[in-house]
Amino acid sequence: MSPVRLALIVLLALGGLQAASSGSQDATPPPAPDAEQAAKLEKYIDLARTGRIPVRPQAARRLVKLGAPAAARLLELAGEDGAGIEGMGQHLVEVLGEFDEAALRALLWQRVADAEFAWRSPAARTLALRPQATELERFFGFTRDPLAEVRRAGVLGLGTLDAERERGIRRLQELVGDPSDRVRRAAAAQLADWGRPAYLYVLSVELERTDTYFGVPFGEQARFAALRLLKERLGDDFGFRAEDAPDSEGNAAALGALRGEILERSGGALPMLPGLALAGGPTEGDVLGLELRSCRAGELFLRWNEADVLYVGTGRAAKVELPPGTVAELLRAARAATAACGDDRYWGEAGCDIEQVRVAGEDGALTTLLISKGQAAVPDLRPAALDALLPALLKTLPNAWPGPGVDPRLALLQDRAVNALAAIGGAPAAPSED
Amino acid sequence: MIQLPLRALLLPALAAAVAVSAPATSAESAPAAQQRLAGDAIEVSLQKLMSIEWEPGDDIPEDVSVYDGQRVEVSGFMRNGTTEGQTWFDLTNDSCGCGTGKVQHFVRVSIESGTTSFSPAELTLVGTFEVSEKEDEDGFVESLYRLKIETLVL
Numbered sequence: 001m002s003p004v005r006l007a008l009i010v011l012l013a014l015g016g017l018q019a020a021s022s023g024s025q026d027a028t029p030p031p032a033p034d035a036e037q038a039a040k041l042e043k044y045i046d047l048a049r050t051g052r053i054p055v056r057p058q059a060a061r062r063l064v065k066l067g068a069p070a071a072a073r074l075l076e077l078a079g080e081d082g083a084g085i086e087g088m089g090q091h092l093v094e095v096l097g098e099f100d101e102a103a104l105r106a107l108l109w110q111r112v113a114d115a116e117f118a119w120r121s122p123a124a125r126t127l128a129l130r131p132q133a134t135e136l137e138r139f140f141g142f143t144r145d146p147l148a149e150v151r152r153a154g155v156l157g158l159g160t161l162d163a164e165r166e167r168g169i170r171r172l173q174e175l176v177g178d179p180s181d182r183v184r185r186a187a188a189a190q191l192a193d194w195g196r197p198a199y200l201y202v203l204s205v206e207l208e209r210t211d212t213y214f215g216v217p218f219g220e221q222a223r224f225a226a227l228r229l230l231k232e233r234l235g236d237d238f239g240f241r242a243e244d245a246p247d248s249e250g251n252a253a254a255l256g257a258l259r260g261e262i263l264e265r266s267g268g269a270l271p272m273l274p275g276l277a278l279a280g281g282p283t284e285g286d287v288l289g290l291e292l293r294s295c296r297a298g299e300l301f302l303r304w305n306e307a308d309v310l311y312v313g314t315g316r317a318a319k320v321e322l323p324p325g326t327v328a329e330l331l332r333a334a335r336a337a338t339a340a341c342g343d344d345r346y347w348g349e350a351g352c353d354i355e356q357v358r359v360a361g362e363d364g365a366l367t368t369l370l371i372s373k374g375q376a377a378v379p380d381l382r383p384a385a386l387d388a389l390l391p392a393l394l395k396t397l398p399n400a401w402p403g404p405g406v407d408p409r410l411a412l413l414q415d416r417a418v419n420a421l422a423a424i425g426g427a428p429a430a431p432s433e434d
Numbered sequence: 435m436i437q438l439p440l441r442a443l444l445l446p447a448l449a450a451a452v453a454v455s456a457p458a459t460s461a462e463s464a465p466a467a468q469q470r471l472a473g474d475a476i477e478v479s480l481q482k483l484m485s486i487e488w489e490p491g492d493d494i495p496e497d498v499s500v501y502d503g504q505r506v507e508v509s510g511f512m513r514n515g516t517t518e519g520q521t522w523f524d525l526t527n528d529s530c531g532c533g534t535g536k537v538q539h540f541v542r543v544s545i546e547s548g549t550t551s552f553s554p555a556e557l558t559l560v561g562t563f564e565v566s567e568k569e570d571e572d573g574f575v576e577s578l579y580r581l582k583i584e585t586l587v588l
Contacts, residue, residue, distance in 0.1 A: 047574075053513070053524070055574040057535045058490065091535060215556040216528055217481065224485040243479035293530055346552055350515025354530045356554065370529060370554040372514050 033069040041066065041073050049089045056091040064098045071099035075107075082107035086118060086375065090352065093119040097126030109138065112150075118295045118352065118375035121149035128157035136163050143171055147298050148180035155183065159190040169194055176202055177274035179409045181222050181315055184277055189229045198266035201273075203230050204259050208246045208279035211315055213301055214289050214358045214366060218314040219280065234261055246279075276409065280316035287327065287360040288334050290393060290417075295352035295375065297420040300413075302397070304330055310396055318409040322396055330396070333389055334359045338367050340385035348372040348381050353424040357386060371425045382425030394418060394431035475507040475560050480527045483508075483579055484539050490575040494565060498579075502565040508541060508581065509558045516552045521545050525581070529554045537567075542577040547585045559583055 033041060044066070047059035063070040074096065078084045085093060085107060096104050105127070112123045124142055131139060139161065142154025155175065158168045168190075175187035176199065188202035206226035209219035223242040231237045238261070240254035263270065288304040303311040304327045311317035338359050345367070351374030359367045371382055399414035400406045414431065421428045478501055486495050511529035524540040543559060561583035568577045 047572075051574075052570075052576070053535065054537045054540070054576055055570070055572075058574045220479065220481050221527065224481050228485065228487075242485070243482045291530075345554055350513070354514065356529065366555065368529065368554040370514070372530075 031069075033073075037066070037069060041070055044070075045073065045077070045092065048092045049087075056089070057094070060091045060095045063092075064095050067099070068101075071101040071104060074099070075101060075104050078104065078107050082111045085111050085123075088119075090119055090122050094122040094126055096123070097129050105132075109135075116296060120145075121147055121153070121295065124150040124153035125156075128153040128160065131157040131161045133161065133163060136161055140167075140171065143175060148178075148183055151175065151178065151180065151183045152186045155186040155190055159193060162194075165194055169196065173199075173271075176271065177277060177408075179276060179313060181206065181218075182225075185222075185226055185229060189233065192233050196266075197233075197262060198270050200230060200233060200262045200265075201259070201270045202277060204255065204262060205273065205277065205279050207240060207242070207251075207255055207258075209315055210246060210282060211280040211317070212282050213291070213303065213314060214286065214368075219282075222315065230258065234258070236261075276313070276316060276318070276407070278316045280314070283311060283317075286311070287331050288393075289356070289358035291354070291356040291358070292417065292420040292424065293352075293354045294420045294423040297423040298416070300417055300420055302393075302417070304393075304396070306331075312413065313409045318407045320396075320398055320410065326396060330392055331360070333392055335361065337385040337389040338369065341369060341383055344383070346370045346372070347383060347425075348378060349374065351375065355382070355421065355424045357389075373424065377426075380426070386425075387428065390421065390428040391431050394428065397431075475505045476501065478506045478508045478563070480508055480510045480525070480541065483541065484527060486538050488538050488578070490537070490567065494567075494578070499565050501563050504563050505560065506563040506581070507558060507560045508563075509556060510541065511554065511556055512550070512552055513540065514554075516550055518549070518551050520550045521548075523550045525557065525559065529556075537575045537578045540577075541579040541581050543581045543583060545583055545585065 032038075041063070044059045044063045048056050048063065051059055063074070074088070074092070077088065085096070088096075093108075096108055108123050108127055111117045112120050112127065114120075117123070124145075124147075127135075128139065128142075135157070139154050139157035142150050142157065145151050145154065155172060158172070162168075172187040172191050172194075175183055176191070178184050178187065184202060185206060188199040191199035203226040206222045207230075209222045211219040220242065223246070227237055227240055227242045236258075238254040238257040240251055240258060241248075244251050246252070246255065283303070283305060285306040286303045287306050290300070290302045292300040292302075301312070301314050301317075303317070304322075305311060306327055308322045308324055308327050310320040310322055312320065334357070337357075338361075346369075348371055351372055353373045353375075355371040357369040359369070361367060369386065371386075373381060394414055394417060397414040397417055398410045400411055402408065402411035418428060483498055486498055488494065508525065510525040510527055513524040513526050514530055516523045522542060522544045525543050526540045543561070559581060561581045564580040564582070565578065567575050568580070570576050
């Protein structure tokens with residue numbers, strides 16, 4: 001990757017974030033906890049960091065209930081420069097903004113401005129729960145972040161602050177065309193809450209999604225998420241059942257009634273939606289997939305179809321035509337790489353960085369290879385056979401500079417994939433030039 | 435680095451069970467009855483289980499409590515990081531295991547005979563479903579949904 005492109009990605013990662021001011025408040029320190037309370041604090045902190053997975057968020061929640069003594073201990077763990085926040089893990093970071101503790105909040109802003117901080121998404125979410133009036137620009141900055149969850153937190157923060165509403169509306173109207181469905185839904189819901197009920201139409205379109213990614217029912221997930229937001233705002237789900245096909249008899253009628261209600265509330269005018277916000281369906285013939293999820297570098301969902309098409313994203317995925325024979329050649333290489341992995345299918349340990357390669361065999365059966373790690377770098381994590389496959393896959397990815405007429409899902413796609421791969425299983429070899 | 439061989443093929447449990455259509459119970463909701471499969475299992479959407487708004491201590495919504503004690507079929511993925519040799523694992527909606535911190539976001543699957551071997555592939559399981567809060571010794575809810583399957587065939 002060229003230094004210029006790398007710089008752009010880093011700049012995007014920090015886009016709009018202002019340097020954090022100290023923001024610490026002068027306050028009387030809380031009284032030291034007694035021995036029993038101190039033991040409880042340590043126990044909950046430990047459980048929230050390393051306990052069994054379902055226990056972690058509950059332990060973090062108990063810390064919030066303990067209030068000031070817990071905040072004081074977490075502040076101590078965070079350290080003066082906030083470096084200790086990294087080691088707290090996702091679930092503790094997720095609640096730090098709920099303490100009424102300005103010093104913790106200042107450290108969170110400081111850490112979230114660092115593109116290499118692994119917990120930027122949970123940090124942004126927790127900051128958005130209790131936004132301060134002075135942080136308005138920072139939340140606008142969030143809405144331009146490369147990480148979808150940070151952009152979504154920006155929407156939530158702006159909505160709660162409810163300052164400069166007209167400016168917020170203009171920005172959220174842009175986010176209705178965001179590459180991430182989570183961001184689009186959040187923006188549409190907030191626009192409705194700000195007196196623009198026509199944007200509920202965006203959510204109603206999500207109810208029509210049936211797309212899957214190698215069996216992962218992203219369309220169904222979107223239907224459930226959209227239905228919840230619609231019901232909260234319309235007071236009724238009109239009998240729509242998210243687990244059923246959108247075109248089932250009951251759902252078709254329900255969707256008609258629901259849209260009728262939206263139309264009535266919005267005075268008959270509905271927004272024009274960009275192509276990426278329209279409903280997508282399943283595709284036949286996907287034979288090779290690369291799914292990247294990095295806590296620092298974001299998410300990418302890539303599918304190569306036997307019709308020599310590359311699909312990028314979920315929902316109505318972006319479509320890239322490839323030269324004839326490209327996918328057959330990639331598939332041969334991917335099957336050889338799979339065979340070279342023997343019976344191994346998993347490398348690493350559970351964490352927020354994940355690469356998944358999916359390969360259709362000659363019999364059509366799908367093989368999934370999973371590489372996973374936590375926030376720390378792990379040398380030589382990716383097996384050599386997959387390392388060898390990556391340059392050929394990367395070569396097929398477009399890499400256009402962002403700008404008018406460029407689908408945001410395709411802008412700098414190759415660079416973003418290289419960046420994500422580097423953050424997860426290690427830097428791949430450069431895409432082949434031949 | 436841990437390298438786990440894939441030797442396991444997870445098969446729907448109770449494969450030898452006699453398939454007898456069970457009538458909808460009086461307590462069963464109409465949707466649940468509609469979803470009853472040709473055999474005797476009810477197809478349950480993991481997304482539906484996950485979608486409930488629920489916190490520990492809350493009443494469990496009828497939408498999902500209706501499946502308690504039923505024989506169900508549910509599809510999903512082993513939680514990323516499932517270790518070998520356990521008699522249980524968590525079934526999540528995505529093999530990345532992302533966003534599965536809440537207890538309603540997974541089904542704890544217990545294997546009556548045999549143990550786990552991690553697979554990142556999608557699984558479809560049939561077994562007896564249980565819906566209730568199960569707490570550990572500290573009062574933390576360990577699971578809300580549980581599925582008992584007969585075996586994991588290696």
